[in-house]
Amino acid sequence: MSFGVEDGILSIDGVRVDEVVEKTGTPVYITSYSKLLENINAYRKAFPEQKKLYAVKANYNLAILRIIAKEGFGADVFSHGELYLALLAGFKPEDILFNGNSKSDEEILAGIRAGVGFSVDSLDELHTISEIALSEGRTVKIAFRVNPDVSPETHPKIATGLRTSKFGIPWEDVVDAYRIAYELPNVDPAGIHCHIGSQIREVEPFVEAMNRLFDISAEIQETGIKLEFMDIGGGPGIDYDGKGALNPDNFAEAIIPVFRERKKEINESLELWLEPGRSIVGNTTVLITRVNSVKKAYKNFVAVDAGFNTLIRPAMYGSFHRVSVASKIDREAEETYTIAGPICESGDILAEDRKLPRVEKGDLIAVYDVGAYGFVMSSQYNGRPRCAEVLAKNGEFHIIREKEDIGDILSKQRIPEFLF
Ligand SMILES: *Cc1c(COP(=O)(O)O)cnc(C)c1O
Numbered sequence: 001m002s003f004g005v006e007d008g009i010l011s012i013d014g015v016r017v018d019e020v021v022e023k024t025g026t027p028v029y030i031t032s033y034s035k036l037l038e039n040i041n042a043y044r045k046a047f048p049e050q051k052k053l054y055a056v057k058a059n060y061n062l063a064i065l066r067i068i069a070k071e072g073f074g075a076d077v078f079s080h081g082e083l084y085l086a087l088l089a090g091f092k093p094e095d096i097l098f099n100g101n102s103k104s105d106e107e108i109l110a111g112i113r114a115g116v117g118f119s120v121d122s123l124d125e126l127h128t129i130s131e132i133a134l135s136e137g138r139t140v141k142i143a144f145r146v147n148p149d150v151s152p153e154t155h156p157k158i159a160t161g162l163r164t165s166k167f168g169i170p171w172e173d174v175v176d177a178y179r180i181a182y183e184l185p186n187v188d189p190a191g192i193h194c195h196i197g198s199q200i201r202e203v204e205p206f207v208e209a210m211n212r213l214f215d216i217s218a219e220i221q222e223t224g225i226k227l228e229f230m231d232i233g234g235g236p237g238i239d240y241d242g243k244g245a246l247n248p249d250n251f252a253e254a255i256i257p258v259f260r261e262r263k264k265e266i267n268e269s270l271e272l273w274l275e276p277g278r279s280i281v282g283n284t285t286v287l288i289t290r291v292n293s294v295k296k297a298y299k300n301f302v303a304v305d306a307g308f309n310t311l312i313r314p315a316m317y318g319s320f321h322r323v324s325v326a327s328k329i330d331r332e333a334e335e336t337y338t339i340a341g342p343i344c345e346s347g348d349i350l351a352e353d354r355k356l357p358r359v360e361k362g363d364l365i366a367v368y369d370v371g372a373y374g375f376v377m378s379s380q381y382n383g384r385p386r387c388a389e390v391l392a393k394n395g396e397f398h399i400i401r402e403k404e405d406i407g408d409i410l411s412k413q414r415i416p417e418f419l420f
Helices: 017-024 033-046 064-071 080-087 105-114 123-136 171-183 204-222 248-266 276-284 313-317 404-410
Strands: 003-006 008-011 028-032 052-053 074-078 096-098 117-120 140-147 187-193 228-232 273-275 285-296 298-304 323-325 335-342 349-356 364-367 388-393 396-401
Touching: 008 017, 008 028, 017 028, 017 364, 017 388, 017 396, 028 033, 028 140, 033 064, 033 248, 033 388, 064 074, 064 080, 064 323, 064 396, 074 140, 080 096, 096 105, 105 123, 117 187, 123 140, 123 187, 123 228, 140 171, 140 204, 140 273, 171 187, 171 228, 187 204, 204 228, 204 248, 228 285, 248 273, 276 285, 313 349, 323 349, 364 388
Parallel strands: 028 388, 052 074, 052 273, 074 096, 096 117, 117 140, 140 187, 187 228, 228 273, 298 335
Antiparallel strands: 003 008, 028 285, 285 298, 285 364, 323 364, 335 349, 388 396
């Protein structure tokens, strides 16, 4: 079992969290290897023939990337840094798609030299890719990122396929973009792409978006292009709050039959690609944070050593994360507490009004489901070094990122001569 209890203390893959903390201090992110593998295998089972590109931005710890690469996934990257890490982790260039609405010329050059495909967000970018590819003597596989104009029920900040979103080319205009791409040297318009958002729990918006892509694909092929793949992006939601998730099986059951049927209109060899991020890593990881103080004020506040510098999701999206007292896991809930971080802003609240066992200074609090958009969005705000990351597997744990120290806060800062 990925998450269990030993001697009244939370354990992850057979490792007690207090043992980890002794070594790494707090806060610390701990990932369950078995849970990660379970998620990977669930996708492999539900989508055996489809290309699965892991969305690297969700969690790009190199050890995590290595596990996912070894299991045969491709990668969806959003920057030169993510591309570099993905290659280092062992993802094959032909299984990497370079995404993003604002790629610099340097990033495009790096992607072309690495031999990866591109999801193209504008005609400006298309021309840049063609010019750089020409000067490098390479041909680049591209897909256009289509804005399908669908509105999934999710947080507005993570809905990316609305008409008003900054991403993609409006679906009405995209056929013209393919016409232009067809005439340009050194680009091969082989795919069509969309990504409608994140933490989506219903299948309907995905089906709607895919249907939209099919509606324009026939017209695209009339330009002389033969589409090789349709990439419907990522976005399946996970069960943060007990209200259910979109699991890969349900997702596949809704998507694959429609895809099989409609690809007949386009061509039989059209491949379906996916880009899951959150649903691969989200529920694999727990954040362990220590209680510095407990006080009765307007509410019962538990002040812990992780704030939005360590986990920004609650402050940024109002996200709900389950919490427990990891050091008293079997005790009964008695009191209602609000868990507050150490940052000097009132919005620095990790969890509000949770019923928990009696909390005391020194206790460990676990914040669940933080494997996606957790550590990767952390900062050094308030002059706090970033924390460690740990991988637990079979009763052993491995530090997969050392915690930072004050030196890391100082390392790139300079005082100009005249101030001495
Ligand atoms: C963020 C992103 C994903 C992954 O989204 P999840 O909700 O984490 O599955 C996939 N594709 C693109 C283009 C993205 O920007």
